[in-house]
Amino acid sequence: MFRMIALVRLKDDNDVDSVMAAAREMIGREPLIKSGHVGKGLRLFEEYGVPHAHYSVLLDFEDEDSWRTYVANEPHQTFDALAADKVETVVATQYVIPELS
Numbered sequence: 412m413f414r415m416i417a418l419v420r421l422k423d424d425n426d427v428d429s430v431m432a433a434a435r436e437m438i439g440r441e442p443l444i445k446s447g448h449v450g451k452g453l454r455l456f457e458e459y460g461v462p463h464a465h466y467s468v469l470l471d472f473e474d475e476d477s478w479r480t481y482v483a484n485e486p487h488q489t490f491d492a493l494a495a496d497k498v499e500t501v502v503a504t505q506y507v508i509p510e511l512s
Contacts, residue, residue: 413472417503418464426497427465434468437490443481445471
């Protein structure tokens, strides 16, 4: 399995709920996503001066090729167009989850 995690900080935190709703809608429309979750950040580290993400996205795919196809597909492109001007920064990682025997 191939996993993608993105931590997203928006320019205006008033946009969090609408962007998260659009991300959830995209996940529901994309059959290549085996499982997906969007969560609002709790900001528990703010008191320590640690930068926070407004929300995070965790998506699982069959493999890297499925992820690459997803990035080019319409649901992702539509979401990207909607969110692009609202995003300040994104930190993302991808990795392979070894199959369990």
